[in-house]
Amino acid sequence: MTDTDAPAISWPRLEARLAELARIGDTGDGGCSRLALTDADREGRDLVVSWMRELGLRVDVDGIGNVVGTWPADATEAPVLTGSHIDTVRTGGRYDGNLGVLAGLEAVETIITSGLELARPVAVAFFTGEEGSRFAPDMFGSLVYVGGLPLEEALDTVAVDGAVVGDELERIGYVGPLPCPARPPAAFVELHIEQGPVLEAEGDTIGAVTGVQGISWQEVTVTGQSNHAGTTPMDHRHDPAYVAAALAVFVRELADEAGPPQVATVGRVELHPNLVNVVPARATFTVDLRHTDDDALRAAEEAFAARADALAATEGVTVERRSLARFAPVEFDAGMVDRVERTARARGHSVRRMPSGAGHDAQMLARVCPTAMVFTPSVDGISHNPDEHTLPADLEAGAGVLFDVLVQLATEDDPWSDGAGPA
Amino acid sequence: MTDTDAPAISWPRLEARLAELARIGDTGDGGCSRLALTDADREGRDLVVSWMRELGLRVDVDGIGNVVGTWPADATEAPVLTGSHIDTVRTGGRYDGNLGVLAGLEAVETIITSGLELARPVAVAFFTGEEGSRFAPDMFGSLVYVGGLPLEEALDTVAVDGAVVGDELERIGYVGPLPCPARPPAAFVELHIEQGPVLEAEGDTIGAVTGVQGISWQEVTVTGQSNHAGTTPMDHRHDPAYVAAALAVFVRELADEAGPPQVATVGRVELHPNLVNVVPARATFTVDLRHTDDDALRAAEEAFAARADALAATEGVTVERRSLARFAPVEFDAGMVDRVERTARARGHSVRRMPSGAGHDAQMLARVCPTAMVFTPSVDGISHNPDEHTLPADLEAGAGVLFDVLVQLATEDDPWSDGAGPA
Numbered sequence: 147m148t149d150t151d152a153p154a155i156s157w158p159r160l161e162a163r164l165a166e167l168a169r170i171g172d173t174g175d176g177g178c179s180r181l182a183l184t185d186a187d188r189e190g191r192d193l194v195v196s197w198m199r200e201l202g203l204r205v206d207v208d209g210i211g212n213v214v215g216t217w218p219a220d221a222t223e224a225p226v227l228t229g230s231h232i233d234t235v236r237t238g239g240r241y242d243g244n245l246g247v248l249a250g251l252e253a254v255e256t257i258i259t260s261g262l263e264l265a266r267p268v269a270v271a272f273f274t275g276e277e278g279s280r281f282a283p284d285m286f287g288s289l290v291y292v293g294g295l296p297l298e299e300a301l302d303t304v305a306v307d308g309a310v311v312g313d314e315l316e317r318i319g320y321v322g323p324l325p326c327p328a329r330p331p332a333a334f335v336e337l338h339i340e341q342g343p344v345l346e347a348e349g350d351t352i353g354a355v356t357g358v359q360g361i362s363w364q365e366v367t368v369t370g371q372s373n374h375a376g377t378t379p380m381d382h383r384h385d386p387a388y389v390a391a392a393l394a395v396f397v398r399e400l401a402d403e404a405g406p407p408q409v410a411t412v413g414r415v416e417l418h419p420n421l422v423n424v425v426p427a428r429a430t431f432t433v434d435l436r437h438t439d440d441d442a443l444r445a446a447e448e449a450f451a452a453r454a455d456a457l458a459a460t461e462g463v464t465v466e467r468r469s470l471a472r473f474a475p476v477e478f479d480a481g482m483v484d485r486v487e488r489t490a491r492a493r494g495h496s497v498r499r500m501p502s503g504a505g506h507d508a509q510m511l512a513r514v515c516p517t518a519m520v521f522t523p524s525v526d527g528i529s530h531n532p533d534e535h536t537l538p539a540d541l542e543a544g545a546g547v548l549f550d551v552l553v554q555l556a557t558e559d560d561p562w563s564d565g566a567g568p569a
Numbered sequence: 570m571t572d573t574d575a576p577a578i579s580w581p582r583l584e585a586r587l588a589e590l591a592r593i594g595d596t597g598d599g600g601c602s603r604l605a606l607t608d609a610d611r612e613g614r615d616l617v618v619s620w621m622r623e624l625g626l627r628v629d630v631d632g633i634g635n636v637v638g639t640w641p642a643d644a645t646e647a648p649v650l651t652g653s654h655i656d657t658v659r660t661g662g663r664y665d666g667n668l669g670v671l672a673g674l675e676a677v678e679t680i681i682t683s684g685l686e687l688a689r690p691v692a693v694a695f696f697t698g699e700e701g702s703r704f705a706p707d708m709f710g711s712l713v714y715v716g717g718l719p720l721e722e723a724l725d726t727v728a729v730d731g732a733v734v735g736d737e738l739e740r741i742g743y744v745g746p747l748p749c750p751a752r753p754p755a756a757f758v759e760l761h762i763e764q765g766p767v768l769e770a771e772g773d774t775i776g777a778v779t780g781v782q783g784i785s786w787q788e789v790t791v792t793g794q795s796n797h798a799g800t801t802p803m804d805h806r807h808d809p810a811y812v813a814a815a816l817a818v819f820v821r822e823l824a825d826e827a828g829p830p831q832v833a834t835v836g837r838v839e840l841h842p843n844l845v846n847v848v849p850a851r852a853t854f855t856v857d858l859r860h861t862d863d864d865a866l867r868a869a870e871e872a873f874a875a876r877a878d879a880l881a882a883t884e885g886v887t888v889e890r891r892s893l894a895r896f897a898p899v900e901f902d903a904g905m906v907d908r909v910e911r912t913a914r915a916r917g918h919s920v921r922r923m924p925s926g927a928g929h930d931a932q933m934l935a936r937v938c939p940t941a942m943v944f945t946p947s948v949d950g951i952s953h954n955p956d957e958h959t960l961p962a963d964l965e966a967g968a969g970v971l972f973d974v975l976v977q978l979a980t981e982d983d984p985w986s987d988g989a990g991p992a
Contacts, residue, residue, distance in 0.1 A: 236842050237795070237850075279844050342800030359799060363845055372660070374952045375834035375857045376782060377765030377926030380824045382950060387835050391817035398811050401803045411798035412810050413840070413847050419659050420837045421702050422786055422855040422893065424953045427660075432845040434798045470845065503800030527805060529797040530847045 153260030160252040168240035177532025182233040182275040183314035207322020211274040221267035226555040227331035231276030239534025249545035283471030288510035293327030334511035337548040343527025350498040353521025354487035358509040359436040360475035370463035372427035384462040386429035476509040482518035576683030591663035600955025605656040605698040606737035630745020633713040634697040644690035649978040650754035654699030662957020672968035706894035711933035716750030757934035760971040766950025773921040776944025777910035781932040782859040783898035793886035795850035807885040809852035899932040905941035
């Protein structure tokens with residue numbers, strides 16, 4: 147096969163599917179809102195499943211609602227798997243997750259229509275509840291898929307809105323017979339937008355992702371003494387809102403002092419009773435800490451805990467910390483990362499090896515099979531926001547690299563023999 | 570009349586009325602929840618009005634729902650007025666406001682039953698919406714009563730829950746024909762719990778309130794750039810939650826550095842979208858600043874504004890400040906304050922002259938007539954909380970002082986001639 151008649155993905159077809167999926171949960175401002183296991187999520191799932199069926203894939207659903215479309219439909223061997231997620235944050239963008247699923251579908255369609263002879267099956271999946279916006283932890287679908295969380299425990303998870311995962315799965319009709327954990331695939335590759343500013347700032351088109359930062363999510367509850375804001379002298383106060391604020395400032399200072407790649411965020415805060423003239427009785431807030439090095443991540447957690455305890459003692463309040471999610475940093479398979487880099491360079495793209503700042507389903511799959519990720523640039527580094535955007539040329543470039551990598555992994559006799567693929 | 574047959578209030582009767590009123594909106598934990606113009610507020614109003622009518626008072630309701638019970642019912646002269654409010658914060662106590670209304674009612678009942686010859690009428694009032702928990706500003710009922718806020722403007726006020734004052738007044742049946750502003754009373758005396766720790770800490774039974782702190786309420790909205798908490802390096806962030814936290818810490822430092830009587834509180838905070846893994850787009854919070862000296866209060870406001878602007882520039886966010894309420898410090902009538910102190914001492918109580926940290930209806934009445942307040946101790950200084958409590962002996966002492974002062978003001982020929990009442 148020469149370069150000129152090599153099979154290639156159809157960007158117009160992929161673009162059209164991205165646009166059609168984005169209409170479900172369209173927020174009217176360029177964004178998308180399909181929280182996990184809501185009606186909008188079901189509509190999105192139904193649409194992608196209909197596309198899988200049109201291609202003749204075998205569609206399997208497991209007990210936590212992960213959906214895998216496999217080609218050929220009668221395959222029994224472990225497939226080369228791609229995919230991502232189609233749930234979004236409450237005010238999300240249109241490419242986060244969706245790109246990886248639909249570019250994977252496009253790659254599979256191109257493999258089918260080009261009549262390529264496969265050494266093993268190919269499959270495209272979307273995993274349940276990747277975003278942690280409704281249910282904690284994030285990525286629980288892929289976590290259950292690889293056996294990192296018992297199915298029953300995941301089904302009992304209660305949402306911030308009071309809904310239960312198992313009930314919602316039943317409600318939207320996505321409880322399937324495929325067992326969890328699943329049989330490991332032969333390999334996993336995920337295409338995703340970077341969701342950060344690095345590729346754009348450096349002028350690179352493709353990120354060959356070396357691994358994923360460790361993530362620590364905590365919910366912190368500070369309980370003090372509610373009182374009158376006008377009559378309580380400052381030295382009589384036991385003010386949870388002050389302690390929460392001081393800890394949020396500390397979290398920022400901690401990250402600034404540690405330097406990159408440490409990041410730290412307080413994204414959620416609730417006071418009770420939350421009134422202008424009442425010193426609150428209680429403050430609840432979350433802390434999101436991430437680092438590529440687990441020792442550094444643990445040090446940040448310990449520094450936060452020490453500061454929280456010290457402030458609690460000084461202010462005369464109690465501080466309780468509850469872990470919402472804790473994932474150690476992940477390193478992807480070296481041969482797979484090399485392959486992504488090599489393949490992207492062969493297509494003429496500038497490539498950057500980089501860790502992922504966000505959590506991704508790929509970090510779960512990395513527990514059970516050789517795994518890699520392909521990143522495309524995010525304009526202004528914006529994501530989890532209606533303004534999230536990636537240039538069409540970059541989307542197409544990423545989908546092309548994903549396709550090439552999948553073809554290599556699905557057609558080579560032994561793609562994991564030495565880490566070296568075709569030039 | 571000798572001391573032994575002097576008329577005296579009935580503490581059991583007052584105690585029974587306090588308990589009966591506290592049952593409406595009873596939160597089951599010793600507290601009371603009767604937000605202004607809710608169904609619970611209507612029930613409370615109906616009960617107090619029924620007691621007024623049983624005593625034969627003339628019950629007048631004005632256009633903002635203030636209720637005044639006057640004795641004798643056919644009085645035309647300006648009365649000596651007492652009273653307070655019966656609305657509460659969402660999780661309030663049972664004496665805040667209610668004590669002043671029901672002790673006033675008890676004093677009027679005792680005056681009636683004792684057959685005292687009056688030089689002028691007496692009246693007891695409860696004012697609408699003293700707590701600012703549902704509608705801003707706080708004390709808007711008494712503010713309209715004295716002409717400090719146009720009635721129409723007050724009626725258009727929208728609650729935090731979306732309700733409108735005028736609609737809610739109609740709904741609960743408390744729009745009356747008495748015009749606003751009202752004709753000024755001859756004098757006003759309000760009994761209230763201190764809501765702070767000073768009297769208890771100093772071992773004093775009665776506070777002769779010299780005036781009320783100035784109050785400044787602001788709502789601050791910080792708008793930044795929502796983004797992914799994992800992929801956005803710290804130096805790329807425009808984080809409204811961080812700026813809100815830093816300003817809340819600054820507010821505490823500002824009060825600590827200024828020293829008493831400066832107090833400063835951040836009691837309400839809301840983030841949007843308020844998710845663990847999203848740098849928020851927006852933070853909204855309130856700042857409550859109070860000081861007895863208006864120049865000092867203004868200096869605190871200016872320091873806060875300067876700090877907010879500086880932080881906004883550094884972080885690359887915008888900060889908008891909106892005044893929710895602004896009341897200059899109030900000094901009560903010197904002769905009236907002396908009278909409260911003298912009367913309490915004559916009853917054998919230890920008395921402390923002190924400013925009020927909380928806002929009270931009396932500060933509005935002070936604009937139109939000689940005004941004073943009587944404070945009773947708050948156990949542990951707690952208020953705006955179900956744990957709010959005042960010892961029965963202190964409640965009785967406060968009600969006794971209120972009664973004596975009212976009797977003096979209602980019976981002396983010219984109680985304002987020299988500030989000196991009966992020994």
